[in-house]
Amino acid sequence: MSLWWTILQTALEERLVYRGDFALGTLMRFLPIITQIFLWYAIFDSIGTVEAKPGSDIKAVQIGGFGFREMVAYYLVTMIARAFSSMPGLASGIALQIRDGEIKRYLIQPIDLIGFLLLNRIAHKLAYYAVAIAPFAFVFFLCRHYFVDGWPPPHVLVAFTASLVMGFLIGFFLEAAIGMIGFWFLEVSSLLFVYMLFSFFLSGHMFPLSLLPDGIETFVNFLPFKYLAYFPAAIFLGKIPAEDLPLEMAIEALWLAFFIIVCRIAYARGVNRYSGYGG
Amino acid sequence: MNATSTESARPNYWKVFLTFARNSLVRDMTFRVNFFLQCISSVGWTLMNVGFYLIIFQYADTIGEGSGWDRDRFFLFIATTWFINSLVQAFFMPNAQEFSELIRTGGLDFALLKPIDTQFLISFRRIDWSALSNFLAGVVIASVSLHGLATRETDPMIPSFSAVVLYLVFVACGVTIMYSLMICLSATSIWLGRNQTLYNFWFYITNFSRYPMEIYNRGLGKPLYGFFTFVIPVLLVVNVPARLIAKPINPRTGEEWMLVCWAFVATGLSVCVSRWVFGRALSSYRSASS
Numbered sequence: 001m002s003l004w005w006t007i008l009q010t011a012l013e014e015r016l017v018y019r020g021d022f023a024l025g026t027l028m029r030f031l032p033i034i035t036q037i038f039l040w041y042a043i044f045d046s047i048g049t050v051e052a053k054p055g056s057d058i059k060a061v062q063i064g065g066f067g068f069r070e071m072v073a074y075y076l077v078t079m080i081a082r083a084f085s086s087m088p089g090l091a092s093g094i095a096l097q098i099r100d101g102e103i104k105r106y107l108i109q110p111i112d113l114i115g116f117l118l119l120n121r122i123a124h125k126l127a128y129y130a131v132a133i134a135p136f137a138f139v140f141f142l143c144r145h146y147f148v149d150g151w152p153p154p155h156v157l158v159a160f161t162a163s164l165v166m167g168f169l170i171g172f173f174l175e176a177a178i179g180m181i182g183f184w185f186l187e188v189s190s191l192l193f194v195y196m197l198f199s200f201f202l203s204g205h206m207f208p209l210s211l212l213p214d215g216i217e218t219f220v221n222f223l224p225f226k227y228l229a230y231f232p233a234a235i236f237l238g239k240i241p242a243e244d245l246p247l248e249m250a251i252e253a254l255w256l257a258f259f260i261i262v263c264r265i266a267y268a269r270g271v272n273r274y275s276g277y278g279g
Numbered sequence: 280m281n282a283t284s285t286e287s288a289r290p291n292y293w294k295v296f297l298t299f300a301r302n303s304l305v306r307d308m309t310f311r312v313n314f315f316l317q318c319i320s321s322v323g324w325t326l327m328n329v330g331f332y333l334i335i336f337q338y339a340d341t342i343g344e345g346s347g348w349d350r351d352r353f354f355l356f357i358a359t360t361w362f363i364n365s366l367v368q369a370f371f372m373p374n375a376q377e378f379s380e381l382i383r384t385g386g387l388d389f390a391l392l393k394p395i396d397t398q399f400l401i402s403f404r405r406i407d408w409s410a411l412s413n414f415l416a417g418v419v420i421a422s423v424s425l426h427g428l429a430t431r432e433t434d435p436m437i438p439s440f441s442a443v444v445l446y447l448v449f450v451a452c453g454v455t456i457m458y459s460l461m462i463c464l465s466a467t468s469i470w471l472g473r474n475q476t477l478y479n480f481w482f483y484i485t486n487f488s489r490y491p492m493e494i495y496n497r498g499l500g501k502p503l504y505g506f507f508t509f510v511i512p513v514l515l516v517v518n519v520p521a522r523l524i525a526k527p528i529n530p531r532t533g534e535e536w537m538l539v540c541w542a543f544v545a546t547g548l549s550v551c552v553s554r555w556v557f558g559r560a561l562s563s564y565r566s567a568s569s
Contacts, residue, residue, distance in 0.1 A: 025479070028479065028480070028483055031483040031486065032483065032486050034487075034503070035486050035487060035489070035490065038490070038494040038495050038497075038500055039342070039490055039494055041494070041497075042342050042343035042344075042346070042490075042491075042493070042494040043335055043338070043339045043342060043343075044339075045343060045344045046339045046340060046341045046342065046343055046344045046345075046346075047338060047339050047340075063338045190313060190316035190317065190320065193316075193320045194316075194319075194320055194323065197320060197323050197324055197327065200327070201327045201330070201331075206327070206331055207331055207334070211334050211338075212334065213334075213337070
């Protein structure tokens with residue numbers, strides 16, 4: 001136990017060295033949201049009434065169940081979801097370790113590779129949140145009027161938190177499994193790029209998945225990508241009906257279990273195939 | 280430098296450029312599978328964007344009430360964005376990235392010693408041929424939307440010859456503005472030592488240029504509109520040429536022609552500014568090792 005604690009501590013310290021750069025970078029990441037606000041306003045504006053005045057009969061326009069303000073709120077909440085589920089450098093790091101033979105370390109030392117990486121990633125994320133919470137809070141405070149319904153009820157917040165944590169784990173095991181492909185193919189960078197493209201689109205990072213045409217939407221809803229961005233945001237904004245919520249969460253947990261198993265099997269098989277030469 | 284060598288020391292820039300282009304192509308073709316995968320992934324990115332905009336036009340007829348950017352016209356806008364971005368990515372992006380690396384490692388010393396304009400050498404050394412696949416994607420988008428625009432029932436339009444000529448001129452202007460901006464950004468890495476966020480910053484700034492400028496022209500967007508039109512003219516890059524080809528040349532308000540003229544002036548100014556910034560940055564460069 002103390003071993004894992006030391007690993008966590010070291011990784012935390014390592015991450016906190018560049019905190020100023022970190023905070024600035026996080027703030028910059030919100031810049032595209034400005035473009036999104038203006039783009040979506042123009043789109044809603046050309047369809048009809050962007051915002052209904054209180055007491056009037058004209059209804060505000062909705063696209064895929066999202067009004068203008070909710071749409072902006074959606075992009076903001078997906079930023080949180082991505083802060084949990086994105087794993088920069090994980091898959092490529094594993095593939096690199098396989099290629100240059102550093103993976104031997106984990107075969108000799110009594111440390112489990114996946115456990116080590118997971119702990120490292122948790123430390124990375126914790127350090128990131130510790131610094132990023134300030135810019136995030138600042139931007140969300142500025143944008144608070146986009147959240148028309150205010151804070152969601154407590155049970156939704158609990159589900160939201162759970163979906164974020166599971167989103168983190170699904171992101172981790174999914175990417176780690178992709179990195180394990182490196183045992184079979186030495187170069188995975190182009191494959192990774194294709195994966196990143198798909199996940200950008202299918203996770204709902206680009207736009208809410210409920211905008212998709214019906215047939216495609218049903219199909220995309222069966223895929224696990226939505227848990228990386230769309231699903232937590234939809235929970236937070238109350239787009240998942242309360243009676244469906246437990247079932248949806250259970251499905252997410254099953255996907256998580258699936259990716260844990262895939263990752264374990266890929267690692268075990270990969271290590272069997274692996275031959276480390278030289279010192 | 281003595282009198283006899285001045286004649287031969289003046290390099291033929293065009294020939295040098297062709298040599299750079301050939302070398303890069305040879306290099307790209309050495310890793311052919313990688314090259315094709317890169318092409319495929321950039322076309323994938325294009326398809327995703329096209330899909331996104333098609334979905335938007337499922338719901339809306341135009342981007343912005345009364346702005347006139349309907350589906351065919353907006354896709355011409357997108358095609359223009361694709362032309363300009365692919366040219367910038369093919370010719371300047373790899374060089375800008377390499378430039379900050381040259382500074383960090385001290386390799387810039389060797390570039391300074393070469394008997395050729397340093398900015399030219401730094402800007403054109405590498406060409407990323409795979410980025411040009413997006414140029415082709417742009418050609419496809421432009422052809423489909425021009426066809427749609429010409430054959431549709433309501434309000435069909437075929438761009439006039441002069442519109443096409445002006446379009447080409449202003450696409451070139453757009454590329455030049457982007458190039459100048461990139462040179463300025465990468466020159467800052469001389470002062471900062473290294474510039475890892477260059478690519479990010481580039482992405483965030485050009486993000487503003489990707490949509491019709493009308494959408495910013497309201498409320499809090501006005502300062503942005505002004506800033507990105509007159510101070511850092513990225514809003515002009517795509518908007519001016521796209522408007523020339525997608526909307527009838529006549530009638531046009533005086534204000535619109537002013538914008539076109541300003542785009543031309545802004546191009547000249549940004550080249551001058553970038554050369555000045557580059558020169559300033561070079562003069563404060565100290566080699567990395569000694």
